Amino acid sequence: MTQTNKLFSTKITSNESNINSQAIGVFDSGVGGLSIAKCIHEHLPHESLIYVADSLFAPYGDKSSNVIIERVNKLADWLISQNVKAIVVACNTATVIAIDQLRSRVNIPIIGVEPAIKPAALHSATQKIALLVTEATSVNPRFLALVDKHKNGAQAFIQPCTGLVELIEQGLHESEQCHQLINEFLQPLLKNNIDKLVLGCTHYPFVSTMIQEIVGEGITIMETALPVTEQLIRQLSQNNLLANGEHVFEQSFFSSEVSLHLEKLMSTLFGKNSSLQSLPLL
Numbered sequence: 001m002t003q004t005n006k007l008f009s010t011k012i013t014s015n016e017s018n019i020n021s022q023a024i025g026v027f028d029s030g031v032g033g034l035s036i037a038k039c040i041h042e043h044l045p046h047e048s049l050i051y052v053a054d055s056l057f058a059p060y061g062d063k064s065s066n067v068i069i070e071r072v073n074k075l076a077d078w079l080i081s082q083n084v085k086a087i088v089v090a091c092n093t094a095t096v097i098a099i100d101q102l103r104s105r106v107n108i109p110i111i112g113v114e115p116a117i118k119p120a121a122l123h124s125a126t127q128k129i130a131l132l133v134t135e136a137t138s139v140n141p142r143f144l145a146l147v148d149k150h151k152n153g154a155q156a157f158i159q160p161c162t163g164l165v166e167l168i169e170q171g172l173h174e175s176e177q178c179h180q181l182i183n184e185f186l187q188p189l190l191k192n193n194i195d196k197l198v199l200g201c202t203h204y205p206f207v208s209t210m211i212q213e214i215v216g217e218g219i220t221i222m223e224t225a226l227p228v229t230e231q232l233i234r235q236l237s238q239n240n241l242l243a244n245g246e247h248v249f250e251q252s253f254f255s256s257e258v259s260l261h262l263e264k265l266m267s268t269l270f271g272k273n274s275s276l277q278s279l280p281l282l
Helices: 018-019 034-043 065-081 092-105 117-122 141-150 164-169 176-192 204-215 225-239 261-270
Strands: 026-029 050-053 086-089 129-134 153-161 196-199 221-222 251-255 276-278
Touching: 018 261, 026 034, 026 065, 026 141, 034 050, 034 086, 034 261, 050 065, 065 086, 065 092, 086 092, 086 117, 086 225, 092 141, 117 129, 117 141, 117 196, 117 221, 117 261, 129 225, 164 176, 164 204, 164 261, 176 204, 204 221
Parallel strands: 026 050, 026 086, 050 251, 129 153, 129 196, 196 221, 251 276
Antiparallel strands: none
8 A cells, every 4th residue: 555645745834734634435336345444434534424325336346447436536536536535445456446546646745555464374374365455456466466466375265256346335244155155155255275365346344243153263364445445544654644633523425326224324334424415416
């Protein structure tokens, strides 16, 4: 999650307080990024958040790279038009495919999500780890290079989880259908004597309890919400962008496809009731 800053590389002067009070933008293809947004709010309770779910185009996992890059750029540009001071790309697929070019074209801190391959391999006793990812991520060259770079001699088993994001988006993350699908993905991995399981999609933490029940306590599940939040804190601190303790938290939820079901689901997953607003046509 190395970050190069341009706009905030110099000392902020007269408008510092205004910038500090601006919101942090967080976006994902759907509700999965709320696992990141929730962690951010827990550790930065005075920071306001604008969350965007690109639900009309969800999931990104079955989209082409060109489509994903186009959507990422449009969402980032819209968030910048809302005067956000930083953007969190709370989607593994979008990070893998589009974050490098995004960082080259915008002038605010951009924080991405990368699966916890390095710590998983480093702490694996069996030297066998597994990664649950979307279809698009599983074949992406940047992701595969990341696995090779950080697996540290361990065997890394990559499992695409086709259909899982869709079930979570439908609010079926606690259903028997979801349990059966996850079990199908996990059984081949369990035969390989893995001891670390990396969740390579921000949707997947919402089914982590179900995953843990299937794999048992002997396998450690590794998420990315906290490392992403820590990186965000570092970026805001380095650029003097942290909100002060008097700033009152505000949240705004937007989606490219609005429904009462989605509004209720997002409020439930985030842990706070919030109205859902329609994202302007992008």
